[in-house]
Amino acid sequence: MYLTKEEEQILNGEAGETLRQAIEILVSLGDIYGADRLIPIKSAQIAGVSYKTIGDAGLEWISDLNGKVKVPSILNPAGMDLEDWERLCIPHGFAEKQKLIVQAYERLGVCCECTCTPYTLEGFDVGYGDHLAWSESSAVSYSNSVIGARTNREGGPSALSAALVGKTANYGFHLNENRIPEISIDVEFSLKESDYGALGYVAGKLLGSKVPVFHLKDIPKKDELKALGAAMAASGAVALYHVSGVTPDICKLNFEDPAEEITIERDQLESVYDSRRKACREPELITIGCPHCSAAELGKIVQLLEGKTVLKELWIFTSRELAGRYPDYVRSIEKSGAKVVCDTCMVVSPATDSYSCVMVNSGKAFAYVPGMCGAEAVYGNMEACIGEATGDAACIKEKKAGGSY
Ligand code: F3S
DSSP: OOOOHHHHHHHTTTTOHHHHHHHHHHHHHHHHHTOOSEEEOSEEEEOOOOHHHHHHHHHHHHHTOOSOOSSOEEEOOOSSOSSOGGGGTOOHHHHHHHHHHHHHHHHTTOEEEEOSOGGGSTTOOOOTTOBEEEOSHHHHHHIIIIIOOBOOBOOHHHHHHHHHHTEEESOGGGSGGGSSOOEEEEOOSOOOTHHHHHHHHHHHHHHTTOOEEEEOSSOOOHHHHHHHHHHHHHHSOOOOOEETTTSHHHHHSOOOOOSOEEEOOHHHHHHHHHHHHHOSSOOSEEEEEEEEEOHHHHHHHHHHHTTOOOSSEEEEEEOHHHHHHOHHHHHHHHHTTOEEEESOOTTTSGGGGGOSEEEESOHHHHHHHHHHHOOEEEEOOHHHHHHHHHTOHHHHHHHHTTOOO
């Protein structure tokens, strides 16, 4: 792998031990994956933030680093709301460790906005063709697929290394040849909202890490694409997908349709919704916001909760920046007794671990909650989730009649 003179000096330790370690990680990855050189990145999004997932070993590693990131860098969700962690009964010991992790990142110059939807943040611009080093799988999928930026699914250490060096190794999804669709997926029925999360959950299991191109009947909204990609990255390992006539690479790069082709039928999606009817327990907790809610999603929740009171715990996850921009939405939602929670999510927070059945409207949360939180997960659309939380009669009637969620 070719290194400039300056990069060689960093690798020799002439810019300090932290940068030496950082570039060594990047060069090792580049050597493994056949990169020709390091390329500049526009931004980094760094996973490995929740104390629940990185523990004391992760805290120690980050705390030992010195230096400053060279590009705008933000964090993945932490294990708790950093300003109001007591509301979800986070243990004090956990909170203390979590604060130390965030402070260690702050010392490195990382902006401590903790979100998996960095592309929604004002001032954190990302555009077509930008090279990035992002970690969180749904953010990676969204940036590659919907924006047409270029990033591999970085681990926490490699994303932080890229942020410190300002570069990443040129391999994988940074190169056109790895962005070619490998399999066509035909969906010949109309989809709406939560169907995209269910479709992603089903498709991810079939795809593994292949790059698919979807042929859909309708043009999806941005939040629907977000849900589709997040679910595929969780039930499978899809980091890039295309939607014929919609996503930018497929429109600009003249890819040929792949020879391999599959069709996904409506009843495959129904099996995901069926989780509610087949659940061993009633949901005790309802969570929305995986990935973190957009302004449009918060607005819809406001409408659905208007004049209602929640009877079960209802947690809505979004970024702190977005919650700050839409205080009226937050106030309206919380008037119902629901909680708007920032900086964290139902999967990486220990708060979820004390519930035995969690209802979600996210294919990604549906895939991760059982393994990461030890709870049964059931799937429903946003209306069904709000209905479950408020005891809404229409939702319960539909449930008894065996209707679709
Ligand atoms: Fe984001 Fe947590 Fe889901 S990080 S994508 S809300 S699992």
